[in-house]
Amino acid sequence: MTRFLLIFCVFICLAPLCHAQLPLLKKGYADSVTQVLQKETNDSIKAKLNFILLYCNLDDSAKADHHLMEGRRYGQKYPLMLAQSYAHEGYLYFNKDISRSEVAYLKVDSILQKDTSKNGYLVRSNAWQNYAVLQQVKDDDATFVDIVLNKAIPLAKLSGDSVLLGSEYTNVALAFTNTEQYDKAEEYFNDAIAILKSASKEHSRLLIAYYRAGENKINLGKYEEAKIILDTMAVLLAPYPETELYAGYYLVEGLYHHKMKQYDSALISYDKGITSAAGVNGKYRIDELELLKTETLIEQKSFAKAKELLSRLSKDESLMETNLNRLKIYGGLAASNAGLNNFQQAHIWLKKHSELNDSLHQTRLKKDINALEVRYKNAESQKEIMALKAKNEQAALSSKNAWLLTTLLATACIFLLVVIIFALLYYRSQKKLAARKLQEIEQQKQLDVAKAMLDGEESERRRLARDLHDGLGGMLAGVKMNLSGTANTTQDEKLFQIIHQLDNSVSELRRIARNMMPESLLNFGLETALKDMCELNFAPGLAIRFQSLGVQPDLPEKTQIIIYRIAQELLANAIKHSGANEIMLQCSQNENIFYLAIEDNGKGFDPKAAGGKGLGWDNIRNRIEFLKGKIEVDSVPGEGTTINIELNVSE
Structure with missing residues (x-):
């Protein structure tokens, strides 16, 4: 009876490992699971136990890889378990080798193509979800959203797993957050939290949804609601003092303190989050927290500390692979150097920031255009396939009519005439219908393109207005204050003239910002x-x-x-x-x-x-x-x- 209870507990832990892949408790599993594995004779159970040991040894690559191969060997006879082994491989190499991770997740889907069981749908949905995240890591938010909406969520619904579905909604919300569509993100976060609160006693996915929702609330300026989320997370995390999910809690807490201008408290929260970060996503979380820490240091006017931290981060090749991270680091280095009166260096970093920002805008525009072209070509190819299929069916029907003609003469002639007339009418009606549908598609496509262009233009106006007003305007105001102090001390008339010209420049800058997006x-x-x-x-x-x-x-x-x-x-x-x-x-x-x-x-x-x-x-x-x-x-x-x-x- 004791052995049965131990296996049952192990399988309870396996669920978050295989699905959420973010267990709240990991310590203490390995020894118990190893004891059960040594006595177990069933290959299926031995495979599952090896997969659990894989997650218990994520910090030891050799051991994790050994348990992956052992689990695959024992599960070779079971398609679902074999597919799960590739899902675990994708997770194991998520941060080490993106290409290998992608191949592993696609292998999961290919193995389970004919599996119509709920577990099969669930494993495939998880694989597509993680594959989509890899695309987001590569700065391809459009593909990320496309995969989650058209692959992961439909499979999650077929699986009947509401926990997984809630997690998918969280992913969609994150995509909208990354593109600064915070209102849309809030809708998906609310749906995700509602599903996860009522669907599971395992809180890892719910905590992730709360943590990202809290970050989104702060972006929306809803600070009181963000504080409520923090309080809720604290209650959920209390039983698990060693979980890496505390990193997310401290991130939101740090953002909240930052917005409240409690900069010392914000820095303490970020440092706690960095200490808590661990697991497969630990590196990403630490990078995120350190970038936020630099923003707080700049607001606190600790420019030297901010510059030192930003300089270290700029040497991290994996961090600098992401365009958004490079933008933040370039902008932070420009601001910190300006605060230290290193205006030449500030100008260099500001120029890099501007060039990268312009390049990203052009790249995203080309990517959107290419995506539209690919979809159009796919639609045209599908039409050609359908036309060829209809032609083949018509040829087969004609052949059959010819055979009947040799045996049933007059009856066959009448039948053939009726078929030809029917086929002609059918062909004409289908042709008209296809033309009408094509026209509707083209009209809708033009409307979508126009909408995307208008949305993009307004989004860019908002961004430029914000950057001009808050960024360059703030820097010019700072320069003016420094010059004013010097002028008051030296009583240099030339400096007063420069300050007057600078005043006019600031006024003109703010007029341009208001014109681009009037308050x-x-x-x-x-x-x-x-x-x-x-x-x-x-x-x-x-x-x-x-x-x-x-x-x-x-x-x-x-x-x-x-x-x-x-x-x-x-x-x-x-x-x-x-x-x-x-x-x-x-x-x-x-x-x-x-x-x-x-x-x-x-x-x-x-x-x-x-x-x-x-x-x-x-x-x-x-x-x-x-x-x-x-x-x-x-x-x-x-x-x-x-x-x-x-x-x-x-x-």
């Missing part, structure tokens, strides 16, 4: 933002009036941004080209229809001759088409210009 639009809505835009462009000799009627304050933020950008382009064109001294901007709303009009008393132009060419007009038309709207331009040379736009703002 009034985000904080007070479209109507206030349009009014502010008109007031900001007011100049001597130019009167700009703004009128609005019935504009609903609950328009979706994305729709408000698109309308604002249209008005911004129109107003800029009128100011730049019309030569007018009076401009009127009007907007109104009637249910789901939004009207936008701009009128000036300038020199006018010939719309047919101009043809609406130029990047500004292209941007205006793209945004109008995205909202399924229309535009009317009424202008005559010497008589001013009137432009009326009608937009559909229904969600």
Whole structure:
């Protein structure tokens, strides 16, 4: 009876090892499992025990590899267990050899292609999930999301394992977090936590979901909710004082203290997290914590310590393989050198940061375009296969009719005629249907591309505005403070002139940042933002009036941004080209229809001759088409210009 209970306990521990792969307790297993293994005669159980010992010896590569091979040898006769051995191999080499890990996870899926059992679906889902994470390690977030949504989650649903499904939702949420879509990430985190809270007594996956959700709450500025998550995690972690999952808890705690400007407490939390980090993900977690620690040191103005830590991290080849890490390190080195008045070094690192950032933007754009091209070619290939299949079926039917013709003459002729007529009608109907579907696909593709371009443009505007205002603006303000102190001491008139010029530069920088993403639009809505835009462009000799009627304050933020950008382009064109001294901007709303009009008393132009060419007009038309709207331009040379736009703002 004692032996049975021991095996049962071992198998309970095997579940998180095989699925979550993040057991809360590992110490104390090895000796007990080894004793059971020495007495066991069943190959299946011996294979499972070897897999457990693999995880107990992750710090000893030779022992872990030995138990992997032994487990595979004993499980060779069982397809499910053989597939699990490759899943364990993928995990074992996750940080050591990405290519070998990828091959192992793909082998899992190939072995279990015909397995329709719930356990088979579960193992395949886990393999695809880990394979997707490897793609994310390689900076391919698009492939990561595609695999999780189209491979891992469908298989998790088929397996009926709600714990695994909750973990998959966590992964999708992480992808949105990495692309700074924190609102979308929050929805998936809430779903994941709801599933994991009710589905399992094994808390490793739930703790991971809480830890990443807490980080996302802080990104959203929901600090009180983040504190609630920290308290919940503390209760769940209390029974497991030695688990490496404490690293995630201390990471969120450090972020919370940082946002509360409690920098000393934040540094203590990060150091605790670094001490707690262990296991297969320990290196990644330590890197993440140390990068966050550098940000706190810079905020604390401990520039020398920050520079020393960043310099060490910059020499870590595995850390510097990731573009995002390089961006953070370059930016941190620029800020720390600037804080130490090493402006030449700060300029060098800032230039590297800027070049890498621009390169990443171009690379991601090309990657998105290539992905669209690959999907299009795959769709075309599938159509050719279907057409060939239909042709082969039709040829087989014709052959059969020919054989019947030799035996049943008149009956066969009538039958053949009916078949030909039916086939013709069927072919025509299918052809029309295929053409209609192709047209719908093309229209949807164009809409998706336009949406992606608009989202990308707005995201880049937000990023640039934030970087200009918070990054370069802060640095210029710091330079001004240093110069002011020197000028007050030396009473150097030339320095006061430089400070005045620097003031003008800071004001111009902040004006550009507000123009790229106005705070009034985000904080007070479209109507206030349009009014502010008109007031900001007011100049001597130019009167700009703004009128609005019935504009609903609950328009979706994305729709408000698109309308604002249209008005911004129109107003800029009128100011730049019309030569007018009076401009009127009007907007109104009637249910789901939004009207936008701009009128000036300038020199006018010939719309047919101009043809609406130029990047500004292209941007205006793209945004109008995205909202399924229309535009009317009424202008005559010497008589001013009137432009009326009608937009559909229904969600």
